[in-house]
Amino acid sequence: MIGYVALLRAVNVGGTGKLPMTELVRMSEAAGFENVKTYIASGNVVFKSKRSEGEVRSALEERLKEYAGRDVGVVLRTATELADTLARNPFSDSPGNRVTALFVNETLPTDPLDGVKGITNEEVRLGKRELFVLYPDGMAKTRLRIPSDRHGTARNMNTVAKLAEMAATVA
Structure with a gap:
């Protein structure tokens, strides 16, 4: 069994894409995932499965499309x-x-700055399958636009830490 974290894009943000986390749990369990747990109402679900990453993503995306009537982006990572x-x-020295x-x-x-617009004092660094972004003044007033954001989903490091902790317990 592999521990996974699914990060949904544009769920419960700004009043659009409402998806109760109880429904996300139900969908995940119906897909055959085990030890399903959600974290905060913004589309974070942790579970374990015997399936491959591609199979897990497809199963979840299909159920989300049936529910929402539109494609809902799913980014998947293993607990590791x-x-x-x-x-x-x-x-890591920043909040x-x-x-x-x-x-x-x-x-x-x-x-990592290719196509980036509106940068002031923010910093962007390349990761393996992610970009790291530092917002020294917070995100509330930033004008930063990153092209990868159209297809990805961001989580602050406090959320990443909590999800990593949860994923370690389901794997």
Whole structure:
């Protein structure tokens, strides 16, 4: 069994894409996932499965599309990968709520600033399957636009730490 963390894109943000976490648990269990747990109402679900990453993502995406009537992006990481992301945080000296990991399924640009617009004092670093972003003044007023954001989903490092902790217990 593999411990997984699914990060849903655009769920319960700004009043759009409402998905009760109880429904996400039900969908995940119906897909055959075990030890299903959610964390905060923004599309974070932790579980274990015997299936491959691709099979898990497809099963969850199909159920989400049936529920929402539209595609809902799912970024999947193993428990090990999420713990590794936390360990590789290049801004570990900064508060966890000021640093995000932008998780993506596609290949990342070789230059993390490629196509980035609106940068002021933010910093962007390349990870393995994510971009790390430091928002020294917080995210509330940033004008930063990162092209990978259109297909990925970001979580602050406090959330990544909690999800890594949860994923370690289900694996």
